[in-house]
Amino acid sequence: MTDSDLPVWKLRRADLWWLLGYPVYQILGTIRHEGSHALVAKLEGADVTNFVFWPQTDLGRFTWGYTQWTGDTGWATDAAPYLCDLLWFVGFFFLLTRLPIRNHLVWLNLAIIGLLSPAVNSFWQWLAGIFGSDETDVAKWLDAWPDVVVHLYFVVTVTAYVIGIVAVTLRVPKQLLPEPAVA
Numbered sequence: 001m002t003d004s005d006l007p008v009w010k011l012r013r014a015d016l017w018w019l020l021g022y023p024v025y026q027i028l029g030t031i032r033h034e035g036s037h038a039l040v041a042k043l044e045g046a047d048v049t050n051f052v053f054w055p056q057t058d059l060g061r062f063t064w065g066y067t068q069w070t071g072d073t074g075w076a077t078d079a080a081p082y083l084c085d086l087l088w089f090v091g092f093f094f095l096l097t098r099l100p101i102r103n104h105l106v107w108l109n110l111a112i113i114g115l116l117s118p119a120v121n122s123f124w125q126w127l128a129g130i131f132g133s134d135e136t137d138v139a140k141w142l143d144a145w146p147d148v149v150v151h152l153y154f155v156v157t158v159t160a161y162v163i164g165i166v167a168v169t170l171r172v173p174k175q176l177l178p179e180p181a182v183a
Contacts, residue, residue, distance in 0.1 A: 015108055027053060029117040030065040032088060036080035037067040037137075046071035075144035078137045082125070085118035086157050093164050115168060119161035126154040 031053045038048045050068035052058065059066060069077075092114020101107045129138020142150050 012104070018108060018112065023055075025112055025117060026064055027055075028113055029121055030054075032084060032117070033081040033121060034065045034067045036084040037077055038069070040077045040080040041067070041069040041071075041073050044071075044073045044077060046073050046077070075141055078140040078144070081137060082122050082141075082153070082157070085122045089115060089118045089161060089164065093168065096168050111165075111168060115161070115165050119158065119165060122154065122161065123158050126158065 034051060034053055038051050041048055046069040048067060048069045050066065052067070053065040055062065055064055057063075092110060095114065096107065096110055101110065125136065125138050129136045129142060133139065134143075138150070138154075
């Protein structure tokens with residue numbers, strides 16, 4: 001069986017070339033992350049003054065992007081990217097398991113953008129909030145809510161992300177099975 005004979009959902013050796021597209025995936029994920037902050041800050045009555053979604057060092061250190069606002073905001077603005085990650089993941093999980101996506105490259109890009117990106121973002125930012133600076137989103141969320149609740153949220157969602165990614169890559173949704181031959 002060659003790589004081209006594999007079902008659309010099965011990962012192939014050639015898919016490793018998509019790692020070269022990482023900067024594009026990262027920028028799309030940054031738009032989702034920073035856009036969540038900006039949207040919720042606006043909803044809470046703040047004025048968004050900077051929305052940067054490309055790699056830069058404006059803040060004196062390398063970042064993939066940032067959002068700045070003036071005005072008071074609550075914990076929801078800090079937590080918004082992780083709540084958005086969960087909604088994004090659920091939406092793409094159902095998209096990838098319910099729609100008949102037969103093109104492998106389309107399927108792979110949707111899986112990276114919709115499943116892998118929010119999972120990595122949530123896990124990485126959770127670790128940064130635990131072991132990193134007190135200025136991270138998760139650290140601010142930990143200051144606003146009981147630690148056990150925030151950590152439980154991340155334990156449950158990161159576990160769900162892993163299970164969801166495994167389920168999407170290992171199971172064969174009915175829509176992806178070949179049509180039965182008509183006799």
